[in-house]
Amino acid sequence: MCGFVGLLGHNSESEEAGAVLRRMMASIGHRGPDGEGEFREISPRIHLGHRRLAIIDPEHGRQPMSTEDGELTIVFNGAIYNYLELRRELLRMGHPIHSYSDTEVLLYAYRQWGEHCVDRFLGMFSFAIWDRRNRRLFCARDRIGIKPFYYAFDGRTLAFGSEIKAILASGVVKAEADRPGLQDYLTFQFCLGDKTLFKNILKLEPGHCMTVQFDGDRLSLHTRQYWDLRYEIDEGHDERWFVDHLAGLIEDATRMHLRSDVPLGAHLSGGLDSSTVVCLAAGLLQGERIKTFTGAFPEGPQFDETGYAKEVSSFAGTDYKEIYIQGSELPDVLPKLMYYMDEPLAGPGVIPQYYVSKLASEHVKVVLGGQGGDELFIGYTRYLVAYLEKCLAGAIYQTADQHRYAVSLESIVPNLPLLQTYRPMLQGFWSKGLFDAPDKRYFSLIDRSEGMNHLFSNDLFSSGYSPFESFQQIFNRDGLHSLINRMTYFDLKGSLPALLHVEDRTSMAASIESRVPLLDHRIVEFMATIPPNIKFAGGRMKHLFKEAVRNTVPKKIFDRQDKMGFPTPLAQWTKGVAREFVRDILLSDRVRQRGIYNVNAIERAIDSEREFGRVVWGLLCLELWHRIFIDGDMKVNA
Template identity: 40%
Template sequence: MCAIAGIVASAPLAPDAQRRAADMRDVMTHRGPDGAGLRADSHAILAHRRLSIIDLAGGHQPLSNEDGSVWVSFNGEIYNHRDIRADLELRGHRYRTRSDTETIVHAYEEWGDECVHRFRGMFAFAIWDAPRRRLLLVRDRLGVKPLYWARAGDTLLFASEIKGILASGLIEPRANEAAVPELLAMRYTSGDATLFHGVRKLLPGHRLIFEDGRARVEQYWDLPLDGPDPDLERLNDDALVERFRALLQESVRLRLMSDVPLGAFLSGGIDSAVVTSLMAREMNRPVETFSVAFADRQFSELTYARQAARAVGAAAREVVIDDKDFFGALPRLVWHEDEPIAHPSSVPLHFVSALAREHVKVVLTGEGSDELLAGYGKYPRTLANWSAGGVYERLVPGGIRSAVAASVLPRVPGRLGRIARRSFLAVPRTPGDMYLDNFAGMPLRVQRALLQPSFTREADPYADSLRFFNRLNGHSSLLDRMLYTDMKTYLVELLMKQDQMSMSTSIESRVPFLDHVLVEFAARLPHRLKLNGLTTKRILRKAAAGLVPAAILTRRKMGFPVPFAGWVGGRWNGMAREVLLDRRTTERGVIDGAAVARLLDDHRAGRCAGGDAIWALLNLELWYRTFIDRDGVQTLPAAGPLDAAA
C-alpha cells in the first residue's frame, strides 16, 4: 500500500510542476514512509510514496515498461499477479522485478484499458502512455483503495488523498456546502462529490481517461443487477455454504501474499473471527491479532475477541483507550480523513492500527460482510416495516393514520415510544423515509432544527442514494435494492475510513470479504441464505460452524459502540459547547447557535439523545477549521471535572 499523485496537462507543464508534484506526494508520507519516487516529462508527472510489502528491493515506483514509453504509479495489491505474469512472459514481455506493479504496465501494453478485468485485488493506479500523451486512472471494483482528482484549467491533478491535491497549490480549498446535508444525514457523500468544491472521487469500478485536454469517466464493473441466480436457487443450502466457504478460504489465502509480517484485526464479532480462523489454517505460525476496546467495559468486546484468539492459538495483543485518548487524537484524525469523521469508530481503529504497526505491516480485516450478506439489523426492520406498512395503509384510512402519527405516538414514553416513532405507524412508506431517513445519523428534520435555513431549505440528502436504489429493475426485491445501495454508498465510506485510519500509522489493511469473485457469487445467492427472519448473514453463520466459538456464532451484532454520547453528556459537554458555540462557529453561517445550545443542554440533562448530532456538528466544525480556515490540526479544549454528571 502506498500513495500516488500526479499532474498531467495537454500543454507543456510549468517549470514549478515538479515541485508541486513532490509536495503532493510528500504530504502523504504516512502512506509510504519507505521511499519516494517521481517521474516527469513535458506533459506529465507521476509521483509515489512507498510502503514496501512485495519485492522489497526491486519494487520502486513509478515504474516503466521495457523501453520507458509507459509508466505506472500504483497503490494496492494484485493478488493474482504471478498467474498474469506467467501469461505475459509467454507473450514475450520481459520483467526486471518481482513486483505486481510491473505486471500492471505489461498488462496494459498487452490488453490496453481492458487489462483491469484480469486483476484480482485492491488497486488505484495511474498509467501515463507517453507516445499517446494519455493518462489512465483506475480504481478497484469495490473501492478498497481511494483515488481523487480535480481540474485546474487544462491540468488534471490526482492523488490518493484529497490533501495531496490541495498540496499542489493549484486548487483553492473551498467547502462544497451543497454536499453538507447528505454528509450529515448519511455519513457519506454518494456519487463522485466530496466536501471540497472541485475535488472528485473516482468511483469504485470506474476509470478515467485524460487526453487532448478532456477527461472521460467510464464504469468498467458493477455488481450483478438481476438478483438471485435461478441455478443457485435450485441447489441445496449445504452445497452453497460449501462453495461460499471455499471462496472465502481462497480469498484469505490470496491475501496472505506478502514479503513482510502480517496479522489480523480481531473484534468480538463473527466476521473478523472467521477471517482469523481461516488465516490460521493457511499459516505455519500463530496469527498475530490486534484488538481495541474502551476502558468502560460496557463498550468492550474483548471477552469475545479473546475467545476467538484462543480458539486458533493466536498471538493476541490489545490496546485499551479512554476518553482522553479519544479526544486527544480526534483533531489529527480529521486531518487524516480529509473530511469530517462520519463514524466515531474511526478513532479506536487508529489506535489498533498503531498497535499493529509495532509488530506487522499488513492486517486482514472483516470489513464488508454486513453489506454483502445483510448483516445489519436495519434490513429485517425495514422489511418488516414495509410489509406491515402496506397492510396498515390498506386497512386504516389516511386521516386516522395522520392522527396517530401526529397526536398519539409523540406521547408514548420510553423505548416503546422510540421504536413506534421509527415504525410504519409514523414513517411514510417510501424508500427515502423508511430506509434512508429512518436510519440516518442526522435526519433532515433534525438538520432543519439545528442548521441555518439556507442549508436545508432545498436540501434532499437522500436523492443520490435513491438513484442507486432505483437503478435496479422493477422486479428486484427490497432487500436487493438496499444491499446494492449500501454497497455503492455506505460501504465505500467504511472502506475509506479503514484505509485512512490504517494508513495514518503506515499499515496496509486487506479485506477478504470483498474479493470480487466472492462478491459476485454472494450477490446471486438466494435471499434465504442472507436473511432468514431475524437471522442475518445466515450463510456465514453456517460456514463458520467449527471455525469460531459457538458463543460468537450466536451473539447479537454489537458493531463497534463508542461512548461518545455519554462523554458529551458529561465532562466533555463543556468542550463541545466551547467549539460549537464559539463566535467563529456561529458566524460561519452553518448552524443555528441557539438551537445547538439547546441541544447541548437537553442532551446533558437527558431530555434527548443528541450524541449523533453533536458528533456530526463537532467534526464538521473541526474540518472547517483544519482545511477551509487553513488552521491545521486543532487542539480541543480540556474536559470538565471527573464527577460532571450526564
C-alpha cells in the first residue's frame, strides 16, 4: 500500500520538473512513510515518484522498480494476493525475479503477458509501467476500484497520481469546481463515471486501463475497459450448491488477504460482514491472536455496537481494542478529513472510520474489513422497498408471472417486518411516482438532491448535464435480467467506489493498509451468476451470504435484526457541541459571497436537520472542500 505520482512531457528543464515531482510526492507523504524514490528520463521527458508503506518483502520492494535490463519501470499501489503463485509461474518461464515482492511479480507479469496481465491479478491495484523501448506508459486500476488513480491531460503534459492533491501540486491544472461533478455530488454524494469535483481532473475508472504513447514530443492517450460484470445466469445448480460454493470462496479470499510480512489486524463493527471476516481470519491464523478495532459514540445505544463486537471478539479469541469518538472534536477533525479525502464523498461514516484507522495504526500496519457486503450480498433496505413496490404492481396488474425471475407478493410478506422503522422512507417514496418505470423508482430512492436543491442557486444546475441520464446508462445496461441485478449493479459502479474512496483515504491518512476480502473479484463474479430468485429469495436480504456463514459467526450476530451500519450522531453534534462550528462555516461571509448558496434556506436547514439526515453534512463538506482546495486554504494541519 503506497502512493505514486508521475509527469510525462512536462515542458521544463529536468531540474525544475524534478522539483515539481518532489512537491507532488510531498503532498501524499502520509501514504508512504517508509521510504520514497524517483525515476527520471530526459528524452522523452518522464518523471515517476513513489512513497512506500512497506507490507510485502519490506527489504526488497522499493519503488520505482525496474527490470534487470532497465526496459520497464513501475510505480504501484496495492497488493497482488496471488503473487506467490504468479512468481512460481514466471520463474518457470525464465524471468529473473529475485525478490518476494508483489511489485516485481507485477512488473514481470507485464513483460510476459503485456496488457493482459491485469486478467491474472487477484488483488487491489493501481499502477503505471513505463515501457522504454516502445515509449509507452501503461496504467491500470483494479476491477472493483479499491485503489485510486487520477490524471490530468492537456494534450502535451500528463500528470497522474494516487490522490488529486498531487495533481494540483504539479501545476498542470488549477483547482476549479466542475459543474457536472457538483450536480452528481448533490444528487448521489459521489460522482459517476470518470468525473471528479475538479474540472479537468479525471479518475481512471475501475476495471479500466490507460495507454499513453509518445510520438516524438507529442502524447496520445487512450483508455479502455478491460473488465465488467457478466450476468451469465447459472441454471444448473440449486441453492445448496450456491451456498457451499460461496462459503468456499469467502474462506479462500480471506486466506489470500492474510498474506503479509508485517503485523495484521481487522476492523470489527459487530455487523455480519466484519464479524465474518474476523471469525474466518482468526480461525485461519492458527496460533496467532488477531487484533480487532472497534469504534462507537457515547451519545446512546443507537450509536454503539460495542456489545456485539465484544461478543465476536470473545467468540473468535481476538485482542479487542475500542475507541469512543467525541463530537467536540469535529471542528478540528473535519477539515483534516476533507483535505485527506480530496473531494467529499459518501456520508459521515468517514469520521468513525478515520478514528478507528488511527487506533489500528498504533498496533498494526494492515487491517481487514467487511466493506462491500451490502452491495454484493443484497443488504440495503432500499432493495426490499423497491421490490415491495414491484410485487404490489405485479399483484394488482396480474403481471408477476410475466417476469422470469419475479419475486411474488406472497413470498415477500414474511420479510416485511424489517421495514417497521422505515416509515419516513416509505412515505416519501410512495408520495409520488408510484409504479413508474424501475429506473425512475430506484433513482428516487438514492436521489439526495430533493432535500438539497433549494439550498443552492439555480445557476448551479444550468450546465445542461443530467445526473439521471448518467444513472440510466448504468442501471439500464443490457443483460442484467432482473431488478435486483440492476440495483446492485448500479451500486457496484456508483456508491461502492465512493465507499472504497473513504476506505482508502481514512486508512492512508493513518498510514495503514486496508484490505477488503469480501470484494475479491471471484466472489463478485460468482454472485452475478446466481439466479435472482435464489439470491434474493422472497426479498430476504443477504440470504445466501447468511447461509454461507451460518456456522462461522456467533448465533447472536447471525440472528441480528437491528442493522446499524456505523451511524454517526451528526444531527446531535450540529445542534449541540459543534453548533457554533457549523453555523460559523455555513452562515459565514465566504458562503454568502460564493454565489452558489441560498443562505437563508441553509439556516432553516441547520435548525431542522433530522436524525441521520445528510443535508447539513453535504453542505458542510462541500464548503470545507471549497475553502481547502478552490480557495487555496490547503495548509491544513493534517
